Amino acid sequence: MSLNENRSFPASVTNLAELEGNDPEVFAALCGEETRERNGIELIPSENYTFPEVLACLGSVFTNKYSEGYPGRRYYGGQTFTDQIENLARDRAKSVFRCEHANVQPLSGSAMNQAVYLGLLEPGDTIMAMDLSHGGHLTHGAPVSHMGSLFNFVRYVTDPVDGSIDFDQVRSDALRTKPKMMLCGYTSYPRDIDYAAFKAIADEVGAITMTDASHFGGLVAGQAMNNPFDFGFDIVTTTTHKSLRGPRGGMVLCRKPFAKKIDKSVFPGLQGGPHMNAVAAIAVTLQKAQTIEFQAYAHQVLKNAKALSGALLDEGADLVTGGTDNHMMVMDTMKTFGLDGRVAEEVLDRVQITTNKQIIPDDPNPPLRPSGIRMGTPAATTRGMLESDMLQLSGWICECLRHPEDEGILSRVRGEVEAFCQGFPVPGL
Ligand code: DSN
Numbered sequence: 440m441s442l443n444e445n446r447s448f449p450a451s452v453t454n455l456a457e458l459e460g461n462d463p464e465v466f467a468a469l470c471g472e473e474t475r476e477r478n479g480i481e482l483i484p485s486e487n488y489t490f491p492e493v494l495a496c497l498g499s500v501f502t503n504k505y506s507e508g509y510p511g512r513r514y515y516g517g518q519t520f521t522d523q524i525e526n527l528a529r530d531r532a533k534s535v536f537r538c539e540h541a542n543v544q545p546l547s548g549s550a551m552n553q554a555v556y557l558g559l560l561e562p563g564d565t566i567m568a569m570d571l572s573h574g575g576h577l578t579h580g581a582p583v584s585h586m587g588s589l590f591n592f593v594r595y596v597t598d599p600v601d602g603s604i605d606f607d608q609v610r611s612d613a614l615r616t617k618p619k620m621m622l623c624g625y626t627s628y629p630r631d632i633d634y635a636a637f638k639a640i641a642d643e644v645g646a647i648t649m650t651d652a653s654h655f656g657g658l659v660a661g662q663a664m665n666n667p668f669d670f671g672f673d674i675v676t677t678t679t680h681k682s683l684r685g686p687r688g689g690m691v692l693c694r695k696p697f698a699k700k701i702d703k704s705v706f707p708g709l710q711g712g713p714h715m716n717a718v719a720a721i722a723v724t725l726q727k728a729q730t731i732e733f734q735a736y737a738h739q740v741l742k743n744a745k746a747l748s749g750a751l752l753d754e755g756a757d758l759v760t761g762g763t764d765n766h767m768m769v770m771d772t773m774k775t776f777g778l779d780g781r782v783a784e785e786v787l788d789r790v791q792i793t794t795n796k797q798i799i800p801d802d803p804n805p806p807l808r809p810s811g812i813r814m815g816t817p818a819a820t821t822r823g824m825l826e827s828d829m830l831q832l833s834g835w836i837c838e839c840l841r842h843p844e845d846e847g848i849l850s851r852v853r854g855e856v857e858a859f860c861q862g863f864p865v866p867g868l
Contacts (some may be wrong), residue, residue: 570596
């Protein structure tokens, strides 16, 4: 049976036509964003172009439905189809990440991490996690976050030269502070994680092991990076919209003994009704993530990151940790070009190359004027760009940052970028 047997198809086209007529201001902004995404190169490592089917689910009638509870145990009627999609999303998550339980309801990355801490720990308990300026996320205990004041975070840092984590130091801090949880994962760290080393220390002190895989969830799913569950980890969280190419949202994946506490913590502990349009989109994403094509994509993301970082290094760029093992890199623009990250981001914005200003380890500068920028390859790879294209990107980036006030150069590069992008259509646009 077609869901659309009584109406014209596709619905989104009809809806956009209505939007154009009824709210031209919002329509104009939407068109502007679409053009921006089409004509520019997206290098923010946490952003991507989602699958067209994901956009279809997000704009679907599942938006209309409240579904507090879990499949088979809801607090509102009318759940035949929401139960179907949530079961699909959960089963697919378990299969893709090879885990025993999945909760696909968290509304965001912050909510998913908070649900884990609040569900498994008591306020005041100690958690070890990576320091914000060394690559950890706000929810990994940054003092400005609510989690930072609710729990006692002990932060580990990275080596200033090669970016490695000193596991002797982590072990001695763990023995001294007796964390209930050891957390690895990052938002701005261009290296892989030694899960075995973390797990050994956690076992020694009896800590729960958690990985926040938000940035590289898609690369784990595509079998291009290690899966923490293969090292015996207890909990893995991941957002669904970064390298995974799904809708904005989060998932908590875990071993069976943690399942009940995690579910109770997400709902009713932290959230009310899940966004079932996003859950439907997560189901679609996880079906895509099981394909050979997605595996090829994930591996190409890493190859492109190696190519881009290599080309930048050849141009004399100072990259934090000296390169990358994953999909991202952080360039110290202060050291390389004498520009702070805000200025570098603005210069690149002007030529339609989108990056984000980024603090570097122990940054002497404040977060809104930090010393670097962060770049990554998931979105460019989605458009079909390959290693040779990364050489071209590196050339434009360095030329513009060497001549930040040369209007002639910036205007020429802007045109070249726009022409180049026409060869790499954004899926679905
Ligand atoms: N905003 C995400 C990122 O850019 O890494 C993390 O929350």
